[in-house]
Amino acid sequence: MLALLKYNLLSLWVRRTTTLATAGGIALVVFVLGASQMLSTGMRQTISGAGNADQGMVLDKDAWTEASSRMDHAAAGLVAAAPGVKRNAQGQAMVTEEAVAHLMLRSVLDPSRISTLQVRGVSANVFELRPEARIIAGRAIKPGTDEALVGKAVLGRYPGLRMGEQVDFSYSTKPTVVGVFEAAGSVYESEIWADLETVRRSFSFLANVSSITAQLESAGDLDGFSARLEADQQVGVSVASESAYYAKVSQGLPDVIGILGIVETLIFSIGAVLGALITMHASVSQRSREIGVLRALGFGRGHILLSFVVESAALGLGGALVGAAISLLTPLIEFRCMNFATGQEVAFRFMPSFTSLGLAVLAGTAVGAIGGLVPAIRAARVSPVQAMRA
Amino acid sequence: MGFGFSRLVVRNFYRSPLRAGMTVMTVAIMLAAFIFPRALVEAQEEQVRQVPNDRVNVRPKEGWSGSLPVRYADQIRELPGVRRAYATLVPALRLPGNEKVRFASKATDMEPFLAMIDELEAPEDQKRAFLADERSAFVDETLAAEQGWKLGDRVVFESRIYPGKWELTIACIFRSLREGFGKRTIWLHYSYLNRTLPKDKQDRASWIVAQMSEPNTGGRVAQEIDAHFDAAPNQTLSLEDRVAAQANLGNFRAILTALDVVSYLILVVVMSIVGNTLAMNVRERTHEFGVMRAIGFAPRQLGLLVLAEAGLLGLLGAAIGVGLSYPLFENLVSHALQDAMSFPPIVIHGRVAWLAVALGIGLSMLAAATPVYRVAQLRVTDALRRMG
Numbered sequence A: 001m002l003a004l005l006k007y008n009l010l011s012l013w014v015r016r017t018t019t020l021a022t023a024g025g026i027a028l029v030v031f032v033l034g035a036s037q038m039l040s041t042g043m044r045q046t047i048s049g050a051g052n053a054d055q056g057m058v059l060d061k062d063a064w065t066e067a068s069s070r071m072d073h074a075a076a077g078l079v080a081a082a083p084g085v086k087r088n089a090q091g092q093a094m095v096t097e098e099a100v101a102h103l104m105l106r107s108v109l110d111p112s113r114i115s116t117l118q119v120r121g122v123s124a125n126v127f128e129l130r131p132e133a134r135i136i137a138g139r140a141i142k143p144g145t146d147e148a149l150v151g152k153a154v155l156g157r158y159p160g161l162r163m164g165e166q167v168d169f170s171y172s173t174k175p176t177v178v179g180v181f182e183a184a185g186s187v188y189e190s191e192i193w194a195d196l197e198t199v200r201r202s203f204s205f206l207a208n209v210s211s212i213t214a215q216l217e218s219a220g221d222l223d224g225f226s227a228r229l230e231a232d233q234q235v236g237v238s239v240a241s242e243s244a245y246y247a248k249v250s251q252g253l254p255d256v257i258g259i260l261g262i263v264e265t266l267i268f269s270i271g272a273v274l275g276a277l278i279t280m281h282a283s284v285s286q287r288s289r290e291i292g293v294l295r296a297l298g299f300g301r302g303h304i305l306l307s308f309v310v311e312s313a314a315l316g317l318g319g320a321l322v323g324a325a326i327s328l329l330t331p332l333i334e335f336r337c338m339n340f341a342t343g344q345e346v347a348f349r350f351m352p353s354f355t356s357l358g359l360a361v362l363a364g365t366a367v368g369a370i371g372g373l374v375p376a377i378r379a380a381r382v383s384p385v386q387a388m389r390a
Numbered sequence B: 001m002g003f004g005f006s007r008l009v010v011r012n013f014y015r016s017p018l019r020a021g022m023t024v025m026t027v028a029i030m031l032a033a034f035i036f037p038r039a040l041v042e043a044q045e046e047q048v049r050q051v052p053n054d055r056v057n058v059r060p061k062e063g064w065s066g067s068l069p070v071r072y073a074d075q076i077r078e079l080p081g082v083r084r085a086y087a088t089l090v091p092a093l094r095l096p097g098n099e100k101v102r103f104a105s106k107a108t109d110m111e112p113f114l115a116m117i118d119e120l121e122a123p124e125d126q127k128r129a130f131l132a133d134e135r136s137a138f139v140d141e142t143l144a145a146e147q148g149w150k151l152g153d154r155v156v157f158e159s160r161i162y163p164g165k166w167e168l169t170i171a172c173i174f175r176s177l178r179e180g181f182g183k184r185t186i187w188l189h190y191s192y193l194n195r196t197l198p199k200d201k202q203d204r205a206s207w208i209v210a211q212m213s214e215p216n217t218g219g220r221v222a223q224e225i226d227a228h229f230d231a232a233p234n235q236t237l238s239l240e241d242r243v244a245a246q247a248n249l250g251n252f253r254a255i256l257t258a259l260d261v262v263s264y265l266i267l268v269v270v271m272s273i274v275g276n277t278l279a280m281n282v283r284e285r286t287h288e289f290g291v292m293r294a295i296g297f298a299p300r301q302l303g304l305l306v307l308a309e310a311g312l313l314g315l316l317g318a319a320i321g322v323g324l325s326y327p328l329f330e331n332l333v334s335h336a337l338q339d340a341m342s343f344p345p346i347v348i349h350g351r352v353a354w355l356a357v358a359l360g361i362g363l364s365m366l367a368a369a370t371p372v373y374r375v376a377q378l379r380v381t382d383a384l385r386r387m388g
Helices: A002-014 A016-048 A075-081 A197-200 A221-230 A242-249 A253-286 A290-295 A303-328 A355-382 A386-388 B003-015 B016-051 B073-078 B110-116 B122-133 B141-149 B190-195 B216-228 B241-251 B254-285 B284-293 B299-341 B350-367 B369-377 B380-385
Strands: A055-060 A094-106 A114-120 A134-138 A147-151 A178-180 A189-194 A210-215 A238-239 A334-339 A346-351 B057-060 B082-089 B104-108 B138-139 B154-159 B165-176 B184-191 B207-212 B237-238
Touching: A002 A016, A002 A290, A016 A134, A016 A242, A016 A253, A016 A303, A016 A334, A016 A346, A016 B122, A016 B254, A055 A134, A055 A221, A075 A094, A075 A210, A094 A197, A114 A197, A114 B241, A189 A197, A210 A334, A221 A238, A238 A242, A242 B057, A253 A290, A253 A303, A253 A334, A253 A355, A253 B016, A253 B254, A290 A303, A303 A355, A334 B073, A334 B138, A346 B284, B003 B016, B003 B299, B016 B241, B016 B254, B016 B299, B016 B350, B057 B216, B057 B241, B073 B082, B073 B207, B082 B110, B082 B184, B082 B190, B104 B190, B110 B122, B122 B165, B138 B141, B141 B165, B141 B241, B165 B184, B184 B190, B207 B216, B216 B237, B216 B241, B241 B254, B254 B284, B254 B299, B254 B350, B254 B369, B284 B299, B284 B380, B299 B350, B299 B369, B350 B369
Parallel strands: A114 A189, A147 A178, B104 B184, B138 B165
Antiparallel strands: A055 A210, A055 A238, A094 A114, A094 A210, A114 A346, A134 A178, A147 A189, A334 A346, B057 B207, B057 B237, B082 B104, B082 B207, B138 B184, B154 B165
């Protein structure tokens, strides 16, 4: 049997050009599948990476996202007094208010493109409550001044988003950029942060804020915290853990990418299977004499069938490995797109995962095997005497 | 040559009909696959192309969730450079108890609206009837046909965001001349809706549209409007309509680009499959080509023969692929997406179909380049020596 397989693999080598062309088609199938799955995973990671399970996020009752939430900032007092809220070394409740809005800016790199960026008006204690964020250049904002911090992912890509430049919030408010921050690859890196008052003034917040986030003693305290606040009829809020909020807004876009990826993969697979079919079919026709010899030597139909299927599967595997290798280059690319759920543009990355790549390689091998099945059956039916006579 | 030549080309198809058939089918499927993302990208870009260049869209600074005081429309009309303006409030209407039928609804100042918006076509008498009756509706013809509404019908609506019911008379049915604008939309009179709202929700607008006195001055006027309202509690964000449409497109630019790239990769696959088939054909017929050369065919003629075969493969594949695309995408897939994700309907422009055909033929011939070259280079004696 092994000797037979050696013949099959050598045949692939002999017909290098057609082997390469067919393997190329399969490489494409695996690349599309692998890359789209990696992007989908990366998107979910970027969005949900911003949320902590032990932080409670308080939003206006009817709001779906932070940017669409408006509630009276007097609610902050209520939140600080709720059960389960952690206190810092100075004994203060770890609670922060934020005003979240959207700003449309024209891309510097591609002037025909306008992006919607999320602006977050933050309180003085923002870094205490958001430990994943840290300044990597410049300094933090001085509270009460018109200054701004720019997330690493949007630095330099839009007008005004460079150290020392001014960001156009409104006709009368143009804060100066004093620092750059990163946030563990989460969505915060695609945001612009400024003083709470600056944002409230420029985006029609009046006496409102978007969200009040509280650090809890532990994730288990969320229920008590949540119950107390939601019970208060006067204020009308909804409470969820930060991680639950980000899990909610990580739906939609990653699913769409995943589905598009699978649809395109199926399309390419059809092309690849048919391509493999045409190639193996011609190959078997040309090799009928060789097959006749093999049969005359004593190899049974079953062995011939199996060996040809293995040949096309090997073709598939080779192409699949190349496709997988190329898809491993995608983490070098940044994919900027609007997260439908929140309406803000985010920079996403491709996240490699061994399971998805492994499955993609398996799919590629299967494509090769399926394409070669019918020709393999034909090969098995070759009659040795007639073949050698031809 | 002429007639004999084309007979040769066609006859060669029958020599291995299975292989020729499979190649044609593969080309057909792959071209249909090419058409799908291309049609999506084309549709988006066409929408932007058709946006008029004399309008500015004024929306609340805080985004779609906010609203502006409706009196802003009057103030905007007074600004220099502005010819007309209308305010719109979105009542989010639906048919009572029926969540499945999806349509858009807008309550607008209809006089300036009808004067400005010439891309919605309707008979003059119907427009007049609509303007005369405050409780009437201005309805898209597709929606009216789907719901079986006729002129004069009274239809009751509810709102997803306001309490109450509204009975509207269908006074005017329009046809949209601009891609994507007005599709499945009902317009009603702002004054009527506003009167019937609770006190705390009255006199608001979701957005305001202003028409410029001169085209292409929108950028400057947009800035003036924003400056005018900057000190007020409700700030505005004004964009030229063209720019706003581009912004919408920009949101999905990355995905559209990815789909674009995919559609070109599909073409590469088509080329490789056709090239592969032709290479196999040529290899097998080397001996015959030798005979043909020996009896007097010039190398160029043999090359043309192979090229013509490639072109025929491409043409057949393209014809079948395009033929498949229309029912598959415009009907099946489009309806499925509309139902599942409220996608806009998929339309395949003639431009896209012709592109697919041209690419099918052109790329097939391009893929034939190497085999054609090989055939033309054949030395008669070598070819005759080869046995099959």
